[in-house]
Amino acid sequence: MTGVEGATGCETAGCVTAGVGGGPGSLAAADWAAREALSRGTVLRLVHAWDQPSAVLADAVAGVVPPPDRDRSAALLAAARDTLARRYPGLTVTTESRCGPLAAALTGAGADGGLLVLGSRGSGRATGLLLGSLARAAVARSGRPVVLVRPGDDEDRTGQGDVVVGVGPAGPDDTVLGFAFDAASRRTAPLRVVHGDDPAGRTRQRLTEALRAWQDKYPDVRVARQPVVGTAAAHLVDAARDACLLVVGRTGRRPALATHIGPVTDAVLQHATAPVAVVPHG
Structure with a gap:
């Protein structure tokens, strides 16, 4: 204990x-x-x-x-x-x-x-x-x-760079988007949404609706969407190269001794050069 x-x-x-x-x-x-x-x-x-x-x-x-x-x-x-x-x-x-x-x-x-x-x-x-x-x-x-x-990230980067948030093919999650919008608003920073899609385009439509709701709540946040194809982690790492914060989600509850964090989150944490926020949801 x-x-x-x-x-x-x-x-x-x-x-x-x-x-x-x-x-x-x-x-x-x-x-x-x-x-x-x-x-x-x-x-x-x-x-x-x-x-x-x-x-x-x-x-x-x-x-x-x-x-x-x-x-x-x-x-x-x-x-x-x-x-x-x-x-x-x-x-x-x-x-x-x-x-x-x-x-x-x-x-x-x-x-x-x-x-x-x-x-x-x-x-x-x-x-x-x-x-x-x-x-x-x-x-x-x-x-x-x-x-x-990381060491070296103790400088005040308020107003420098975007807040970047990743949205996977499963679609947007309000917990993750809410964290990202709040972070961007307090930093007076643009929010860049890096997202994939499913073959039928449903993810893109759901994301449009979710972003509209959050933009109503945070009208001061400028939002840019960046659709991508291919390995999600590589796109997120590249998008966050000059970011002030990178936000990713982690699904599901974990047992007390868990160490698995998922391949995308793991790759982002290993290679991103901005502070990374991992937001649990679901």
Whole structure:
């Protein structure tokens, strides 16, 4: 069972949760999450998860006697909180330290929030995401949207580039489209819809109707459609090359130990050079 140390919880419904690990990917993710929380007018919750047995074993092998893991966790969170508080004075930041299996701890922490933000192991915007096992498991299991951010994506790109959303041959999903429209509206960015079709053209008609409804709700968002033929992932990666955010869907509920995220989502996460939001639906 996952333990919680010093938890404050989400003080505002729909808060943004960021996983903090100390590496450049997690620092970029925390900064991205801070700007996202400000744009949503909500709380940023920083979470550090540590798996005590593996940490103790690693220290024993290295011949090191460290301070208790909870102390290291608290220090890491305090440093991240102080940095973001200085950088974003109007932001409310809370911290939470969890002991237990890492993927389960982070997924659980994001369950009562609106968004979970994690860092990748990538080396910059010139390359795709290097998706570690922790991030992959969180994407596969989370019931909330998960955003993956690489090192180098901690700059404010508001107003720079499109928000890109992918719609597969199965047709549009309102959960995914709603997330994409909201993201584009808050960033004052155009929304580019990359979509395939079925032989009878039904997907295209359904998409037209769905977009009309969302444009009525977000009249400030300019929408461009990009029909494609062929491998969906390759088109999405190419379309999002200069995007500020790429949004893809993930269908179905996943069991607690699932790691499968689907071939299109997997390829996008491996090769996209923009932050990627994976939105569960269905």
